[in-house]
Amino acid sequence: MKALLAALLLMSSSAHAAYLHLCPADAAPKDGVQVKLADGSVLAVSSAPQLPGCRASALGVDASQVESLYPLAPGDTPARTILLYGAVGNKPFAPSSHDLPQPDRPGAVPQRRPVPLRANLLGEARVRPFGVEERVRAEHADGKLRLACGAGTRAAGVLIDGPWQLPLAELRLAARYSANGTFSLQAADEASAARETSHALGDLDAAKGAATLALPAALDRAGWRQFVLLCPSNAATLTLDALSLEPVPGKPQPRATWIWERAEWRDKPDALLAWARREAVRELFIVVPLEGARVREPDRLAAFVRRAGQAGIAVTAVEGDPHMVLPSQRAATVDRARAYAAYNRAAKPEERLRAMQFDVEPYLLDDTVLDPDLRDREYLAMAQALHAAAGGMPLEFVVPFWWWDKRALLDGLAKTSDGLAVMDYRTDPDQIVRFAVPFLDWGTRHGKGVHIALEAGRVAPELQRRYVRADADESGSLLVAQVGKTPVLVLLRQPVKTTAGTLYRLSGERTLDGSATSFHGNPERLRALLPRLERDFSAWSSFGGLALHGWRWQ
Structure with missing residues (x-):
């Protein structure tokens, strides 16, 4: 009797076991949990072990437990943590984006990041004494460096480096110190270090206690390796209290903002221009009505541009639609x-x-x-077509800050654009600068203008769920499965302990309210920050000004 009951339970369980199927669109089930992939094929959950024309993978859970599917890109490999993001209040939770944090590879060289501006580098720096006479004693602690140098005739001192790269801005190296002798600072790049030489910056005069030294033009910023602090030939001591890179302000650049409502400039131009002048906005990005390959109301546009110019305000026409990247929309976009x-x-x-x-x-x-694999290619094809159609009129593109490492894409845009507006949508000043620097450097290298854009509009709250890989004795509500080359996140209605894939447990969730992304509701904080950012960013020859999104209706 017990054997019969066990067999019946097994049959019942097997009858409802979940299988993940990868099917052509015309072979996919008509109902049940499923999702369409980029190539038109369909991922579907069914209790049937096989479906005609489909590839199947057992999930090891009951089909009724599967709540939703979230496919990853081929080659994506979740590590210990999976972060999923979706709209607040959706029941069931529907992920719209994800992050897959990856651990550092053993032996991997940490990626260099831009040197933080105005920060004391000694807090994070590595200090190494050098000199064949071994006449240097160095103490490096608490963000300070103390040197005691004996007398000698051979070069001696310390090398100061860190996990940084030097930005292509106009910078000065600032030092605060106390000393009883004249020390000197130098900088070495890859080429000079290979020759065991360095570029002179200047002396630290014991009588002054502070120095601001220009970086030499011959220094290869991209190949920077270290700063060199040299001892004098006589015995001397030095306490270096701070060492920082200070941006040298350049020419002020106009502040800009987007005006997405056409009625603002068409029907209420005086009110718009008066507001812009009050907010120190000197450029407006406006939406212009078109009919095919012509401006619908050229006289009206001309009158507004002329009036704006009289108020000291430039006007740029902006277009915005993700579908413009599609080949089918290329002609209309051009x-x-x-x-x-x-x-x-x-x-x-x-x-x-x-x-x-x-x-x-x-x-x-x-x-x-x-x-997704075609996005960059089609974007560059669109940019090339627009460049040809612009006929020499300045052409700019708006890009997200996280494109900073898309080297091929940015190299392509350097050939087709006159500049970029970078959506640097963060509110932490250090993050804003860190995300801006790669693009300002790009503009400096290629002779292009770069706007740095900040968000001031409302950002919808987002729910973040954090999953971690479950241990052998733990239950989990997220299953990582694989069918063909496609990894799939399978969200379950309830935690389970056994599956046919890798199980992750929900470790927490939180609502991201947008305060890390937008200054919405805090305009005074943004107003106070703008002059500082404008001053520091003007140290780059490429800086074209700050651009504010959503600023009109603060």
Whole structure:
């Protein structure tokens, strides 16, 4: 009797066991939990072990336990932690994006980051004495460096380096110290270090206690290796209290903002321009109505641009739609560039747009609309077509800060654009600077202008769920499965202990309220921060000004 009961339970369990199927669209089940992939195929959960034309993988859970599927890109490999993001209040939770934090590879060299500006580098620096006479004693602690140098005739001192790279800005090395002799500072790049030489910066005069030294033009910033602090030939001591890189302010650049409502400039131009002047905004990115390859109301646009110019405000036309990246939309998108170019050719100098700007964010498209692997290629194809259509009129693109490491894409944009506006949507000043530097350096290398954009509009709250890999004796509610080459996150209705894949448990969730992304609701904090950022960023020749998104209705 017991054997019969066990067999019946096994049959019942097997009858409802979940299988993950990868099917062509025409072979997929008509109901049940499923999701469409970028290539048109469908991932579906079924209790059937096999479906005609489909590939199957057992999940090891009951089919009724599967709540939703979230496919990853081929090659994605979750490590110990999985972060999922989705709208607050959705029942069931529906992930819309994810992060897969990865541990450092054993032996991997840490990636260098931009040197923090105005920060005391001694807190994080590595200090190494050198000199064949061994006449240097160094004590490095609590963000200070103390040197005691004996007398000698051979070069001696300390090498100061860290996990940094030098930005391509106009910078000075500032030192605060006390000494009873004249020490000197130098800088070495890869080439000079290989020759066992370095570039002189200047002396630390014992009588002054502070020095601000220019970085030499011959120093290869990208190849920077270390600063060199040299002892004098006589016995001397030095206490270095702080060592920092200070940006040298350059020419002030205009502050800009986006005006997405056409009625603002078409119907209420005086109110808009008066507001812009009060907020020290000197450039407006506006949406211009078009009809094919021409501006719909050229006289109205000309009147506004002329009036704005009289108020000291430049005007740029902005376009924004992720679908513009699609090949099927290429001709219509190019027509928009032709419209602005034709308008500027016909307009009087005081009625001309400063530039055209395209805010095209292909990552907002569903994977079924454009394969993620094709996004960069199609974006560059779009940029090349727009460049040809612009006919010499300045052309700019709006890009997210996390494109900083897309070298091929940015190299391509250097050939087709006149500048970028970088959506540096963070509110922490250190993060803003850190995310801006790679693009300001890009602009300096290529002779392009770069706007750094901050968010001031409302950002919808987002729910973050954190999952960690379950231990052998733990239950979990997220299963990582694989069918074909596609890894899939399977969200379960309840925690289980056994599955056919790797199990993760929910370790916590929190609501991200947008305060790390936007200054919405805190305009005075943004107003106080703007002058500091503008001053520091002006040290880059590429800096084109700050641009504020959502600022009009604060």
